[in-house]
Amino acid sequence: MEDEAQATFSSGSGSEFTEYWIDWFLGVRGNEYFCDIDIEYVKDRFNLTGLNQHVDRLSYLIDVITDAHSIDESQPEAVKLRIEENAKYLYSLIHARYILTPRGLVKMSEKFKSGDFGYCQRQYCKLQALLPVGISDVPKVYPVKLYCPSCQDLYNPKSSRHHSIDGAFFGTSFPAMFLQAYPELVPTHSTQIYIPKVFGFQLHEHAKLTRWRVHQRDKYVKNLLENNVNLSGPGGYVEDTDEKPTGKR
Protein backbone atom coordinates (compact mmCIF):
# COMPACT_ATOMS: atom_id res chain seq x y z
CA MET A 1 0.00 0.00 0.00
CA GLU A 2 1.07 3.48 -0.74
CA ASP A 3 0.89 4.84 2.77
CA GLU A 4 2.93 1.96 4.03
CA ALA A 5 5.66 2.64 1.56
CA GLN A 6 5.73 6.22 2.75
CA ALA A 7 5.59 5.30 6.39
CA THR A 8 8.94 6.90 7.06
CA PHE A 9 9.16 10.23 8.73
CA SER A 10 10.63 13.04 6.74
CA SER A 11 10.83 16.22 8.66
CA GLY A 12 9.48 18.81 6.44
CA SER A 13 11.84 19.34 3.55
CA GLY A 14 9.77 19.37 0.40
CA SER A 15 6.32 19.13 1.96
CA GLU A 16 4.34 22.26 2.63
CA PHE A 17 3.53 21.48 6.21
CA THR A 18 5.57 19.93 8.95
CA GLU A 19 3.95 17.28 11.04
CA TYR A 20 4.74 16.67 14.66
CA TRP A 21 6.73 13.49 15.07
CA ILE A 22 4.24 12.04 17.56
CA ASP A 23 1.29 12.77 15.26
CA TRP A 24 3.12 11.10 12.42
CA PHE A 25 3.87 8.08 14.60
CA LEU A 26 0.25 7.74 15.72
CA GLY A 27 -0.90 7.92 12.12
CA VAL A 28 1.24 5.02 10.94
CA ARG A 29 -0.87 2.00 10.06
CA GLY A 30 -0.83 -0.48 12.91
CA ASN A 31 -0.16 2.13 15.60
CA GLU A 32 -3.84 2.66 16.37
CA TYR A 33 -3.52 1.27 19.90
CA PHE A 34 -0.97 3.90 20.98
CA CYS A 35 -2.02 7.13 22.66
CA ASP A 36 -0.16 10.41 22.43
CA ILE A 37 2.29 10.97 25.24
CA ASP A 38 2.63 14.44 26.72
CA ILE A 39 5.87 16.04 25.57
CA GLU A 40 6.60 17.04 29.18
CA TYR A 41 6.52 13.38 30.16
CA VAL A 42 8.99 12.45 27.43
CA LYS A 43 11.29 15.31 28.37
CA ASP A 44 11.39 14.39 32.05
CA ARG A 45 14.45 12.15 32.26
CA PHE A 46 13.21 10.71 35.53
CA ASN A 47 10.46 8.91 33.61
CA LEU A 48 13.01 7.39 31.28
CA THR A 49 15.17 5.75 33.91
CA GLY A 50 16.78 2.61 32.56
CA LEU A 51 15.69 3.12 28.97
CA ASN A 52 19.22 3.96 27.86
CA GLN A 53 19.88 0.22 28.08
CA HIS A 54 17.48 -0.26 25.20
CA VAL A 55 18.51 2.54 22.84
CA ASP A 56 21.66 4.44 21.96
CA ARG A 57 21.75 8.25 21.90
CA LEU A 58 18.78 8.62 24.23
CA SER A 59 18.92 12.45 24.39
CA TYR A 60 19.04 12.77 20.62
CA LEU A 61 16.05 10.45 20.23
CA ILE A 62 14.08 12.45 22.79
CA ASP A 63 14.78 15.53 20.69
CA VAL A 64 13.50 13.74 17.60
CA ILE A 65 10.32 12.62 19.34
CA THR A 66 9.63 16.06 20.78
CA ASP A 67 10.55 17.84 17.52
CA ALA A 68 13.38 19.73 19.22
CA HIS A 69 15.73 18.30 16.61
CA SER A 70 14.84 17.12 13.20
CA ILE A 71 16.67 14.21 11.64
CA ASP A 72 19.59 15.55 9.62
CA GLU A 73 18.55 15.01 6.02
CA SER A 74 22.12 14.92 4.73
CA GLN A 75 22.83 11.65 6.51
CA PRO A 76 22.80 8.39 4.57
CA GLU A 77 19.37 6.78 4.22
CA ALA A 78 20.34 3.80 6.35
CA VAL A 79 21.40 6.03 9.22
CA LYS A 80 18.21 8.07 9.05
CA LEU A 81 16.16 4.90 9.06
CA ARG A 82 17.97 3.59 12.09
CA ILE A 83 17.42 6.79 14.02
CA GLU A 84 13.77 6.67 13.11
CA GLU A 85 13.42 3.04 14.14
CA ASN A 86 15.09 3.83 17.45
CA ALA A 87 12.85 6.84 18.02
CA LYS A 88 9.78 4.66 17.42
CA TYR A 89 11.15 2.03 19.73
CA LEU A 90 11.89 4.54 22.47
CA TYR A 91 8.44 6.14 22.17
CA SER A 92 6.86 2.71 22.49
CA LEU A 93 8.88 1.85 25.58
CA ILE A 94 7.95 5.17 27.18
CA HIS A 95 4.34 4.44 26.22
CA ALA A 96 4.22 1.33 28.42
CA ARG A 97 5.15 3.48 31.41
CA TYR A 98 3.06 6.49 30.48
CA ILE A 99 -0.24 4.59 30.21
CA LEU A 100 0.07 3.60 33.87
CA THR A 101 0.15 7.28 34.94
CA PRO A 102 -3.05 9.22 35.68
CA ARG A 103 -2.70 11.27 32.45
CA GLY A 104 -1.97 8.19 30.40
CA LEU A 105 -4.93 6.35 31.88
CA VAL A 106 -7.22 9.22 30.92
CA LYS A 107 -5.99 9.09 27.34
CA MET A 108 -6.38 5.33 27.16
CA SER A 109 -9.87 5.56 28.67
CA GLU A 110 -10.89 7.83 25.79
CA LYS A 111 -9.55 5.32 23.29
CA PHE A 112 -11.27 2.51 25.17
CA LYS A 113 -14.59 4.32 25.10
CA SER A 114 -14.34 4.96 21.39
CA GLY A 115 -13.54 1.31 20.75
CA ASP A 116 -10.03 1.90 19.37
CA PHE A 117 -8.90 -1.48 20.69
CA GLY A 118 -11.82 -3.33 19.16
CA TYR A 119 -14.65 -5.30 20.69
CA CYS A 120 -14.94 -8.79 22.10
CA GLN A 121 -16.47 -11.13 19.52
CA ARG A 122 -17.69 -13.55 22.15
CA GLN A 123 -21.45 -13.91 21.87
CA TYR A 124 -22.23 -13.25 25.52
CA CYS A 125 -19.84 -10.30 25.89
CA LYS A 126 -22.16 -8.23 23.72
CA LEU A 127 -19.40 -6.27 21.99
CA GLN A 128 -17.56 -5.30 25.16
CA ALA A 129 -14.68 -2.90 24.37
CA LEU A 130 -11.23 -4.46 24.76
CA LEU A 131 -7.97 -3.29 26.36
CA PRO A 132 -4.45 -3.90 24.99
CA VAL A 133 -2.12 -5.96 27.16
CA GLY A 134 1.31 -7.54 27.02
CA ILE A 135 2.05 -11.09 28.05
CA SER A 136 5.56 -10.02 28.93
CA ASP A 137 7.07 -6.70 29.97
CA VAL A 138 10.26 -7.64 28.17
CA PRO A 139 10.25 -6.27 24.62
CA LYS A 140 10.44 -8.55 21.58
CA VAL A 141 8.90 -11.58 23.29
CA TYR A 142 5.15 -11.53 22.55
CA PRO A 143 2.96 -9.41 20.31
CA VAL A 144 0.15 -7.38 21.86
CA LYS A 145 -3.02 -9.18 23.00
CA LEU A 146 -6.43 -7.85 23.94
CA TYR A 147 -8.08 -8.27 27.29
CA CYS A 148 -11.86 -8.44 27.57
CA PRO A 149 -13.04 -7.08 30.93
CA SER A 150 -16.31 -8.95 30.51
CA CYS A 151 -15.18 -12.55 29.98
CA GLN A 152 -11.74 -11.70 31.44
CA ASP A 153 -9.99 -13.59 28.69
CA LEU A 154 -7.22 -12.86 26.24
CA TYR A 155 -7.68 -12.50 22.49
CA ASN A 156 -5.56 -11.96 19.43
CA PRO A 157 -6.18 -8.70 17.61
CA LYS A 158 -8.57 -9.11 14.72
CA SER A 159 -6.46 -7.27 12.17
CA SER A 160 -3.12 -8.71 11.08
CA ARG A 161 -1.50 -5.28 11.18
CA HIS A 162 -1.59 -5.50 14.97
CA HIS A 163 -0.06 -8.95 15.09
CA SER A 164 3.44 -7.52 14.92
CA ILE A 165 2.95 -4.81 17.57
CA ASP A 166 5.00 -5.63 20.66
CA GLY A 167 2.95 -6.37 23.78
CA ALA A 168 5.66 -4.85 25.99
CA PHE A 169 4.68 -1.42 24.60
CA PHE A 170 1.48 -1.79 26.66
CA GLY A 171 2.76 -3.99 29.43
CA THR A 172 1.31 -6.74 31.56
CA SER A 173 -0.18 -4.41 34.19
CA PHE A 174 -2.16 -2.03 32.03
CA PRO A 175 -5.68 -3.58 32.14
CA ALA A 176 -5.47 -4.21 35.90
CA MET A 177 -4.30 -0.65 36.52
CA PHE A 178 -6.95 0.70 34.21
CA LEU A 179 -9.84 -1.17 35.82
CA GLN A 180 -8.57 -0.23 39.26
CA ALA A 181 -8.47 3.42 38.25
CA TYR A 182 -11.92 3.24 36.65
CA PRO A 183 -13.97 0.75 38.67
CA GLU A 184 -17.12 2.15 37.09
CA LEU A 185 -15.87 0.88 33.72
CA VAL A 186 -15.69 -2.69 35.00
CA PRO A 187 -18.53 -4.38 33.13
CA THR A 188 -20.97 -6.92 34.47
CA HIS A 189 -20.38 -10.52 33.49
CA SER A 190 -22.86 -12.67 31.67
CA THR A 191 -23.46 -16.07 33.26
CA GLN A 192 -24.70 -17.50 30.00
CA ILE A 193 -22.86 -20.51 28.67
CA TYR A 194 -23.12 -22.17 25.31
CA ILE A 195 -23.64 -25.92 25.35
CA PRO A 196 -23.69 -27.69 21.98
CA LYS A 197 -26.97 -29.42 21.33
CA VAL A 198 -28.07 -32.24 19.07
CA PHE A 199 -31.75 -32.13 18.15
CA GLY A 200 -32.46 -30.13 21.28
CA PHE A 201 -30.45 -32.28 23.65
CA GLN A 202 -27.28 -30.94 25.17
CA LEU A 203 -24.15 -33.01 24.71
CA HIS A 204 -23.69 -34.82 27.96
CA GLU A 205 -19.98 -34.22 28.52
CA HIS A 206 -20.39 -30.54 27.80
CA ALA A 207 -23.39 -30.22 30.09
CA LYS A 208 -21.47 -32.00 32.84
CA LEU A 209 -18.45 -29.74 32.52
CA THR A 210 -20.74 -26.73 32.51
CA ARG A 211 -22.39 -27.90 35.74
CA TRP A 212 -18.99 -28.22 37.33
CA ARG A 213 -18.09 -24.73 36.18
CA VAL A 214 -21.34 -23.32 37.52
CA HIS A 215 -20.53 -25.03 40.79
CA GLN A 216 -17.14 -23.30 40.86
CA ARG A 217 -18.85 -19.99 40.28
CA ASP A 218 -21.36 -20.65 43.05
CA LYS A 219 -18.52 -21.32 45.49
CA TYR A 220 -16.72 -18.15 44.43
CA VAL A 221 -19.87 -16.05 44.70
CA LYS A 222 -20.60 -17.48 48.12
CA ASN A 223 -17.19 -16.28 49.23
CA LEU A 224 -17.84 -12.82 47.78
CA LEU A 225 -21.19 -12.57 49.54
CA GLU A 226 -19.68 -13.68 52.83
CA ASN A 227 -17.25 -10.81 52.45
CA ASN A 228 -20.08 -8.38 51.76
CA VAL A 229 -18.98 -7.71 48.20
CA ASN A 230 -21.65 -5.84 46.31
CA LEU A 231 -22.55 -7.79 43.19
CA SER A 232 -25.28 -5.56 41.89
CA GLY A 233 -22.96 -3.03 40.25
CA PRO A 234 -19.83 -3.19 38.10
CA GLY A 235 -18.14 -6.58 38.29
CA GLY A 236 -21.42 -8.28 39.19
CA TYR A 237 -23.19 -10.94 37.20
CA VAL A 238 -26.08 -10.64 34.81
CA GLU A 239 -28.30 -13.45 33.78
CA ASP A 240 -29.32 -12.92 30.20
CA THR A 241 -32.74 -14.24 29.56
CA ASP A 242 -31.65 -14.56 25.94
CA GLU A 243 -34.84 -13.09 24.63
CA LYS A 244 -35.23 -13.67 20.94
CA PRO A 245 -34.41 -10.43 19.16
CA THR A 246 -37.13 -9.26 16.84
CA GLY A 247 -34.85 -8.50 13.93
CA LYS A 248 -31.52 -9.85 12.79
CA ARG A 249 -28.53 -8.32 14.43
Place this chain on the structure above:
Amino acid sequence: MSNMAETINSDSSEELDTWISQYCSMFGRDWFVEVDPEFIEDDFNLTGLNSSVPFFREALDTILDLEPETPIRQQNLPLVEHAAELLYGLIHARYILTKQGLQAMAEKYEQKQFGVCSRFYCEGMHLIPVGRYDQAGIETVRLYCPRCCDIYVPTSSRYLNIDGAFFGTSFAGVFVKMYPEIEEQCQQSRNRVYELKLYGFKISPLAPSGPRMAWLRSTPQTVEEIAEYDACEFELPHDEEVDVEIYDDDDDDDEEDEVQVSRAIKVTPKPESKRADDASDSMKSIVKE
Protein backbone atom coordinates in the same frame (compact mmCIF):
# COMPACT_ATOMS: atom_id res chain seq x y z
CA MET B 1 -29.93 -14.13 -10.52
CA SER B 2 -33.47 -13.31 -11.56
CA ASN B 3 -32.75 -14.03 -15.18
CA MET B 4 -31.81 -17.60 -14.42
CA ALA B 5 -35.06 -18.80 -15.92
CA GLU B 6 -34.05 -17.44 -19.29
CA THR B 7 -30.66 -19.06 -19.30
CA ILE B 8 -31.96 -22.45 -18.46
CA ASN B 9 -32.31 -24.74 -21.33
CA SER B 10 -32.86 -28.37 -20.61
CA ASP B 11 -30.45 -29.64 -23.26
CA SER B 12 -27.35 -27.70 -22.25
CA SER B 13 -28.01 -27.46 -18.50
CA GLU B 14 -25.09 -29.74 -17.76
CA GLU B 15 -22.61 -27.25 -19.09
CA LEU B 16 -24.22 -24.38 -17.24
CA ASP B 17 -23.62 -23.51 -13.66
CA THR B 18 -26.49 -24.72 -11.57
CA TRP B 19 -28.44 -22.40 -9.32
CA ILE B 20 -26.85 -24.15 -6.34
CA SER B 21 -23.27 -23.76 -7.48
CA GLN B 22 -23.90 -20.13 -8.44
CA TYR B 23 -25.50 -19.40 -5.09
CA CYS B 24 -22.66 -21.00 -3.14
CA SER B 25 -20.00 -19.13 -5.07
CA MET B 26 -21.47 -15.71 -4.37
CA PHE B 27 -19.58 -13.27 -2.17
CA GLY B 28 -19.98 -14.14 1.50
CA ARG B 29 -21.60 -17.50 0.77
CA ASP B 30 -18.42 -19.53 0.98
CA TRP B 31 -19.54 -21.20 4.22
CA PHE B 32 -22.32 -23.03 2.38
CA VAL B 33 -21.66 -26.41 0.85
CA GLU B 34 -23.40 -27.48 -2.32
CA VAL B 35 -26.35 -29.65 -1.41
CA ASP B 36 -26.64 -32.76 -3.56
CA PRO B 37 -29.75 -32.29 -5.79
CA GLU B 38 -30.73 -35.88 -5.00
CA PHE B 39 -31.13 -34.89 -1.37
CA ILE B 40 -33.43 -32.04 -2.38
CA GLU B 41 -35.43 -34.22 -4.76
CA ASP B 42 -36.30 -36.58 -1.90
CA ASP B 43 -39.52 -35.17 -0.47
CA PHE B 44 -38.83 -36.82 2.85
CA ASN B 45 -35.92 -34.42 3.41
CA LEU B 46 -38.17 -31.42 2.90
CA THR B 47 -40.80 -32.43 5.44
CA GLY B 48 -42.37 -29.37 7.02
CA LEU B 49 -40.53 -26.82 4.92
CA ASN B 50 -43.47 -25.97 2.67
CA SER B 51 -45.20 -24.28 5.57
CA SER B 52 -42.22 -22.08 6.43
CA VAL B 53 -41.24 -20.99 2.93
CA PRO B 54 -43.51 -18.86 0.71
CA PHE B 55 -43.70 -19.82 -2.98
CA PHE B 56 -42.44 -23.20 -1.91
CA ARG B 57 -43.00 -24.99 -5.21
CA GLU B 58 -41.52 -22.18 -7.30
CA ALA B 59 -38.59 -21.83 -4.93
CA LEU B 60 -37.89 -25.54 -5.15
CA ASP B 61 -38.02 -25.43 -8.94
CA THR B 62 -35.61 -22.52 -8.93
CA ILE B 63 -33.10 -24.36 -6.76
CA LEU B 64 -33.28 -27.45 -8.94
CA ASP B 65 -33.09 -25.41 -12.16
CA LEU B 66 -36.47 -26.71 -13.27
CA GLU B 67 -38.83 -24.87 -15.55
CA PRO B 68 -41.78 -23.74 -13.39
CA GLU B 69 -45.03 -25.54 -14.14
CA THR B 70 -46.85 -22.27 -14.46
CA PRO B 71 -44.77 -19.24 -15.43
CA ILE B 72 -43.90 -17.01 -12.50
CA ARG B 73 -45.32 -13.52 -12.78
CA GLN B 74 -42.68 -10.91 -13.33
CA GLN B 75 -43.59 -9.07 -10.14
CA ASN B 76 -43.11 -12.22 -8.07
CA LEU B 77 -39.66 -13.06 -9.39
CA PRO B 78 -37.74 -11.28 -6.60
CA LEU B 79 -39.99 -12.93 -4.01
CA VAL B 80 -39.41 -16.34 -5.51
CA GLU B 81 -35.68 -15.74 -5.62
CA HIS B 82 -35.73 -14.72 -1.98
CA ALA B 83 -37.83 -17.77 -1.11
CA ALA B 84 -35.35 -19.97 -2.99
CA GLU B 85 -32.50 -18.64 -0.85
CA LEU B 86 -34.50 -19.23 2.31
CA LEU B 87 -35.47 -22.73 1.22
CA TYR B 88 -31.93 -23.55 0.22
CA GLY B 89 -30.65 -22.38 3.60
CA LEU B 90 -33.15 -24.51 5.51
CA ILE B 91 -32.39 -27.55 3.35
CA HIS B 92 -28.70 -26.84 3.85
CA ALA B 93 -29.12 -26.98 7.63
CA ARG B 94 -30.56 -30.50 7.24
CA TYR B 95 -28.11 -31.64 4.61
CA ILE B 96 -25.00 -30.81 6.65
CA LEU B 97 -26.18 -33.29 9.30
CA THR B 98 -25.99 -36.17 6.81
CA LYS B 99 -22.87 -38.17 6.11
CA GLN B 100 -22.30 -36.43 2.79
CA GLY B 101 -22.96 -32.99 4.19
CA LEU B 102 -20.73 -33.56 7.20
CA GLN B 103 -17.91 -34.62 4.92
CA ALA B 104 -18.28 -31.53 2.80
CA MET B 105 -18.30 -29.34 5.90
CA ALA B 106 -15.32 -31.22 7.36
CA GLU B 107 -13.34 -30.32 4.28
CA LYS B 108 -14.11 -26.66 4.79
CA TYR B 109 -13.35 -26.97 8.49
CA GLU B 110 -10.01 -28.54 7.77
CA GLN B 111 -9.11 -25.71 5.44
CA LYS B 112 -9.95 -23.15 8.15
CA GLN B 113 -12.68 -21.74 5.93
CA PHE B 114 -14.80 -20.78 8.92
CA GLY B 115 -11.85 -18.98 10.49
CA VAL B 116 -9.94 -19.59 13.70
CA CYS B 117 -10.73 -18.79 17.32
CA SER B 118 -9.23 -15.45 18.32
CA ARG B 119 -8.94 -16.52 21.95
CA PHE B 120 -5.23 -16.56 22.72
CA TYR B 121 -5.19 -19.90 24.52
CA CYS B 122 -7.16 -21.58 21.73
CA GLU B 123 -4.07 -21.31 19.55
CA GLY B 124 -5.84 -20.88 16.24
CA MET B 125 -8.41 -23.62 16.75
CA HIS B 126 -10.63 -23.96 13.71
CA LEU B 127 -14.19 -22.73 14.12
CA ILE B 128 -17.50 -24.38 13.24
CA PRO B 129 -20.55 -22.40 12.08
CA VAL B 130 -23.68 -22.80 14.16
CA GLY B 131 -27.05 -21.18 14.62
CA ARG B 132 -28.60 -20.47 17.99
CA TYR B 133 -32.07 -20.89 16.53
CA ASP B 134 -33.47 -23.27 13.96
CA GLN B 135 -36.08 -20.78 12.90
CA ALA B 136 -35.01 -18.41 10.13
CA GLY B 137 -35.02 -14.66 10.66
CA ILE B 138 -34.02 -14.58 14.32
CA GLU B 139 -30.27 -14.35 14.45
CA THR B 140 -27.34 -14.54 12.08
CA VAL B 141 -24.75 -17.31 12.08
CA ARG B 142 -22.34 -17.74 14.99
CA LEU B 143 -19.07 -19.66 15.28
CA TYR B 144 -18.39 -22.43 17.77
CA CYS B 145 -14.87 -23.11 19.01
CA PRO B 146 -14.49 -26.72 20.13
CA ARG B 147 -11.52 -25.77 22.31
CA CYS B 148 -13.06 -23.10 24.54
CA CYS B 149 -16.59 -24.46 23.87
CA ASP B 150 -17.76 -20.92 23.33
CA ILE B 151 -19.51 -19.09 20.52
CA TYR B 152 -18.41 -15.97 18.70
CA VAL B 153 -19.81 -13.44 16.28
CA PRO B 154 -18.03 -13.67 12.89
CA THR B 155 -15.32 -11.03 12.59
CA SER B 156 -15.90 -10.36 8.92
CA SER B 157 -18.99 -8.34 8.11
CA ARG B 158 -19.65 -10.40 5.00
CA TYR B 159 -21.16 -13.13 7.17
CA LEU B 160 -23.29 -10.83 9.26
CA ASN B 161 -26.33 -11.32 7.06
CA ILE B 162 -26.21 -15.11 6.91
CA ASP B 163 -29.02 -16.65 8.88
CA GLY B 164 -27.96 -18.94 11.71
CA ALA B 165 -30.85 -21.27 10.89
CA PHE B 166 -29.07 -22.14 7.62
CA PHE B 167 -26.54 -24.04 9.75
CA GLY B 168 -28.85 -24.87 12.61
CA THR B 169 -28.55 -25.52 16.31
CA SER B 170 -27.43 -29.14 15.98
CA PHE B 171 -24.57 -28.78 13.57
CA ALA B 172 -21.70 -28.05 15.98
CA GLY B 173 -22.87 -30.83 18.32
CA VAL B 174 -23.23 -33.40 15.54
CA PHE B 175 -19.91 -32.36 14.06
CA VAL B 176 -17.88 -32.82 17.24
CA LYS B 177 -19.68 -36.10 17.96
CA MET B 178 -18.96 -37.30 14.46
CA TYR B 179 -15.28 -36.44 14.67
CA PRO B 180 -14.26 -37.30 18.25
CA GLU B 181 -10.64 -36.54 17.34
CA ILE B 182 -11.49 -32.84 17.64
CA GLU B 183 -12.68 -33.26 21.21
CA GLU B 184 -9.66 -35.41 22.10
CA GLN B 185 -7.35 -32.76 20.70
CA CYS B 186 -9.08 -30.01 22.66
CA GLN B 187 -9.42 -31.72 26.01
CA GLN B 188 -5.71 -31.75 26.74
CA SER B 189 -5.36 -28.03 26.31
CA ARG B 190 -8.50 -26.69 27.89
CA ASN B 191 -7.34 -25.59 31.29
CA ARG B 192 -5.63 -22.33 30.38
CA VAL B 193 -7.14 -19.51 32.38
CA TYR B 194 -5.82 -15.99 32.00
CA GLU B 195 -5.23 -14.14 35.21
CA LEU B 196 -4.99 -10.40 35.31
CA LYS B 197 -1.96 -9.09 37.17
CA LEU B 198 -0.71 -5.77 38.46
CA TYR B 199 3.10 -5.58 38.68
CA GLY B 200 3.13 -9.36 38.80
CA PHE B 201 0.59 -9.64 41.60
CA LYS B 202 -2.78 -11.29 41.24
CA ILE B 203 -5.86 -9.17 41.75
CA SER B 204 -7.75 -9.83 44.98
CA PRO B 205 -10.71 -12.18 44.43
CA LEU B 206 -12.85 -9.62 46.23
CA ALA B 207 -11.92 -6.67 43.99
CA PRO B 208 -14.38 -5.62 41.25
CA SER B 209 -11.79 -6.58 38.65
CA GLY B 210 -11.04 -9.86 40.45
CA PRO B 211 -11.26 -13.25 38.74
CA ARG B 212 -15.03 -13.25 38.36
CA MET B 213 -14.97 -15.34 35.22
CA ALA B 214 -12.22 -17.83 36.07
CA TRP B 215 -14.90 -20.53 36.37
CA LEU B 216 -15.80 -20.11 32.71
CA ARG B 217 -12.50 -21.50 31.43
CA SER B 218 -11.57 -23.86 34.28
CA THR B 219 -11.47 -27.62 34.04
CA PRO B 220 -11.12 -30.06 36.95
CA GLN B 221 -7.45 -30.70 37.73
CA THR B 222 -6.98 -31.85 41.32
CA VAL B 223 -8.29 -35.08 42.80
CA GLU B 224 -10.94 -33.12 44.72
CA GLU B 225 -12.01 -31.26 41.61
CA ILE B 226 -12.31 -34.46 39.62
CA ALA B 227 -14.47 -35.98 42.35
CA GLU B 228 -16.58 -32.85 42.28
CA TYR B 229 -16.79 -33.10 38.50
CA ASP B 230 -17.98 -36.69 38.71
CA ALA B 231 -20.67 -35.55 41.10
CA CYS B 232 -21.89 -33.24 38.33
CA GLU B 233 -22.87 -36.22 36.18
CA PHE B 234 -26.59 -35.44 36.15
CA GLU B 235 -27.08 -32.39 38.32
CA LEU B 236 -25.35 -29.73 40.32
CA PRO B 237 -23.83 -31.21 43.47
CA HIS B 238 -26.17 -30.98 46.44
CA ASP B 239 -23.99 -28.94 48.66
CA GLU B 240 -26.12 -26.98 51.10
CA GLU B 241 -23.21 -24.74 51.88
CA VAL B 242 -23.07 -23.61 48.31
CA ASP B 243 -26.57 -22.49 47.65
CA VAL B 244 -26.25 -18.98 46.51
CA GLU B 245 -28.38 -16.49 44.74
CA ILE B 246 -26.21 -14.32 42.58
CA TYR B 247 -28.84 -12.23 40.98
CA ASP B 248 -30.69 -9.46 42.69
CA ASP B 249 -34.03 -10.23 41.19
CA ASP B 250 -34.46 -13.94 41.15
CA ASP B 251 -36.75 -15.52 38.70
CA ASP B 252 -37.92 -18.93 39.71
CA ASP B 253 -39.11 -19.90 36.26
CA ASP B 254 -35.61 -19.66 34.91
CA GLU B 255 -34.30 -21.85 37.67
CA GLU B 256 -36.69 -24.58 36.64
CA ASP B 257 -35.64 -24.32 33.02
CA GLU B 258 -32.08 -24.77 34.06
CA VAL B 259 -32.84 -27.94 35.98
CA GLN B 260 -34.65 -29.27 33.01
CA VAL B 261 -31.95 -28.61 30.52
CA SER B 262 -29.27 -30.00 32.78
CA ARG B 263 -30.90 -33.40 32.43
CA ALA B 264 -29.04 -33.99 29.24
CA ILE B 265 -28.77 -37.34 27.61
CA LYS B 266 -25.89 -38.97 25.90
CA VAL B 267 -26.13 -38.54 22.20
CA THR B 268 -24.97 -41.00 19.62
CA PRO B 269 -24.33 -39.94 16.03
CA LYS B 270 -27.30 -39.83 13.71
CA PRO B 271 -28.54 -43.36 13.03
CA GLU B 272 -28.70 -43.08 9.26
CA SER B 273 -25.12 -41.95 9.02
CA LYS B 274 -22.77 -44.81 9.61
CA ARG B 275 -19.37 -43.59 10.62
CA ALA B 276 -18.05 -41.49 7.80
CA ASP B 277 -14.77 -43.33 7.69
CA ASP B 278 -13.19 -41.50 4.84
CA ALA B 279 -14.12 -38.22 6.45
CA SER B 280 -12.64 -39.25 9.77
CA ASP B 281 -9.44 -40.07 7.96
CA SER B 282 -9.27 -36.61 6.59
CA MET B 283 -9.88 -35.30 10.09
CA LYS B 284 -6.89 -37.11 11.48
CA SER B 285 -4.63 -34.73 9.67
CA ILE B 286 -6.34 -31.88 11.50
CA VAL B 287 -5.55 -33.44 14.81
CA LYS B 288 -1.90 -33.60 13.97
CA GLU B 289 -1.79 -29.90 13.18
